[in-house]
Amino acid sequence: xxxxxxxxxxxxxxxxxxxxxxxxxxxxxxxxxxxxxxxxxxxxxxxxxxxxxxxxxxxxxxxxxxxxxxxxxxxxxxxxxxxxxxxxxxxxxxxxxxxxxxxxxxxxxxxxxxxxxxxxxxxxxxxxxxxxxxxxxxxxxxxxxxxxxxxxxxxxxxxxxxxxxxxxxxxxxx
Numbered sequence: 749x750x751x752x753x754x755x756x757x758x759x760x761x762x763x764x765x766x767x768x769x770x771x772x773x774x775x776x777x778x779x780x781x782x783x784x785x786x787x788x789x790x791x792x793x794x795x796x797x798x799x800x801x802x803x804x805x806x807x808x809x810x811x812x813x814x815x816x817x818x819x820x821x822x823x824x825x826x827x828x829x830x831x832x833x834x835x836x837x838x839x840x841x842x843x844x845x846x847x848x849x850x851x852x853x854x855x856x857x858x859x860x861x862x863x864x865x866x867x868x869x870x871x872x873x874x875x876x877x878x879x880x881x882x883x884x885x886x887x888x889x890x891x892x893x894x895x896x897x898x899x900x901x902x903x904x905x906x907x908x909x910x911x912x913x914x915x916x917x918x919x920x921x922x
Contacts (some may be wrong), residue, residue, distance in 0.1 A: 752865075769866065770875040776858045778842045778846060781844055802862055802867045802868065802917065803914065803917055805862075805911050806907075806909075806913040806916065806917065807906070807909045807910050807913040809855065809858060810880075810884050810908075810909035810912055810913055811839075811905055811906050811909040812874050813855070813881065813885070814884065814885065814900070814905035814908065814909055815883065815902070815905060816851070817851070817881075818885060818887060818888055818889060818892070818899060818900055818905060819883050819899070820892075823889065823892050823893055823899065825843075826843070826889075826893065827893060829843045834866060851881065852874065852878050853874070853877075854875045855880065855881060856873040856874040856876070856877035857873070857876040858877075859876055859877055859880075860873040868917065868920040868921070869920055869921070870920050876920070880912065880916050883912055883915070884908060884909065884912040885915070888904075888908065
């Protein structure tokens with residue numbers, strides 16, 4: 749287990765300073781998740797929402813998502829959250845609300861925008877986002893989590909993103 753002392757040492761600050769900024773592991777965990785998701789949501793908003801080529805845009809959005817959720821550190825964090833969820837339910841709640849739901853909501857908003865532009869037809873953007881993310885990430889993420897595969901590289905993430913985008917868009921064509 750990571751101690752607050754080792755985190756302080758790694759950050760080059762005193763434990764007193766760290767505790768003043770971040771009072772406990774749950775708060776540290778939330779800060780780490782929030783920072784990663786802030787970067788993701790900013791990138792997806794700025795780089796994938798112009799609507800000129802929806803397949804390329806969705807592929808790019810899914811690639812960004814894949815680089816986030818199929819990252820070795822993120823998968824290790826998920827393992828830790830799952831193993832500690834009974835003892836520390838607040839960490840599981842934080843991960844669910846700050847990572848999983850926020851990612852789904854970001855993509856749902858993106859899908860809603862594309863539907864409003866008449867580029868796709870989705871009745872429930874939140875549900876569609878959950879399905880789309882599951883279709884894209886479930887299998888490779890679980891294979892890594894259970895030690896049956898290595899973390900996919902950028903090319904594999906892009907290939908999977910392209911395939912998923914194509915399948916999804918055929919199913920939601922106007």
